[in-house]
Amino acid sequence: MTESVAASRNITLRCPLCLTLNRLDLAAAGRPVCGKCERPILVDRPIRVEGEDLDRVVADAEVPVLVDFYADWCGPCKMMAPVLDEIARERAGEIIVAKLDTDRSPDVARRFEIQGVPTLIVFREGQPVARQTGALARPAIEAMLES
Numbered sequence: 001m002t003e004s005v006a007a008s009r010n011i012t013l014r015c016p017l018c019l020t021l022n023r024l025d026l027a028a029a030g031r032p033v034c035g036k037c038e039r040p041i042l043v044d045r046p047i048r049v050e051g052e053d054l055d056r057v058v059a060d061a062e063v064p065v066l067v068d069f070y071a072d073w074c075g076p077c078k079m080m081a082p083v084l085d086e087i088a089r090e091r092a093g094e095i096i097v098a099k100l101d102t103d104r105s106p107d108v109a110r111r112f113e114i115q116g117v118p119t120l121i122v123f124r125e126g127q128p129v130a131r132q133t134g135a136l137a138r139p140a141i142e143a144m145l146e147s
């Protein structure tokens, strides 16, 4: 016999202010706040992730995580940034958009074999399920999220 359970959408994110790792349920009512400093964790915009935090975020995320591997000097990355802001805002609670600065986290970039920026990777249940290099328009990014 099956029973329907209210689906949780848990994700682990680091509070950008006090740096505590938080397990948040994006399906819960209200804005997620940090369990330690109680300040809001803004999940309606791209979240900066560094180093091995990326592994923690994607490993047990119950929502798709779209990661933008970018660099500050990269023109196409800047061009695509407003699109990612828009997706993060409009799909808040359903997905997480994360940004990883490949210059600040070169080991991670190497591990994911990032050859050029921007590279977008969609992770589901810890696994990369879609990957594209180069700036994309919103429909192409949405298509990746359906993977």
Ligand SMILES: [Zn+2]
Residues within 6 Å of the ligand: 015, 016, 017, 018, 019, 020, 034, 035, 036, 037, 038, 039
């Ligand atoms: Zn905090």
